[in-house]
Amino acid sequence: MSKVKHTHGTWTVLGPVGAGSMIAAKDGETVLAYIAVVYGPGQTKESAGNSELIAASPEMLEALRAYQKLDDFHANCPECEGLEQPETCAKCFPLADDARLKMRAVLAKV
Numbered sequence: 001m002s003k004v005k006h007t008h009g010t011w012t013v014l015g016p017v018g019a020g021s022m023i024a025a026k027d028g029e030t031v032l033a034y035i036a037v038v039y040g041p042g043q044t045k046e047s048a049g050n051s052e053l054i055a056a057s058p059e060m061l062e063a064l065r066a067y068q069k070l071d072d073f074h075a076n077c078p079e080c081e082g083l084e085q086p087e088t089c090a091k092c093f094p095l096a097d098d099a100r101l102k103m104r105a106v107l108a109k110v
């Protein structure tokens with residue numbers, strides 16, 4: 001698994017969500033870095049969606065890495081040898097569940 005290359009912290013939308021909103025990485029109430037400003041298109045659902053999508057990027061990356069970890073383990077699983085569905089294998093299940101929960105958390109944010 002590769003090291004995290006982006007700014008740590010919780011990425012969040014500052015101010016109104018939409019055009020002109022700023023995405024910042026925060027640790028609690030402390031702003032660690034300003035990541036991006038959403039310029040458009042106007043105060044629309046689309047610009048709000050753009051803001052939320054950028055802010056969810058770190059969690060998306062984490063969910064993808066969880067799925068990659070599951071995929072790597074499942075292929076060489078000592079119990080199912082990659083032949084069962086990961087959700088039905090006792091050794092693969094915790095990784096599958098972790099990945100699924102992370103995916104659902106991201107989808108709930110965007």
Ligand SMILES: [Zn+2]
Pocket residue numbers: 074077078079080081082086089090091092093
């Ligand atoms: Zn397995």
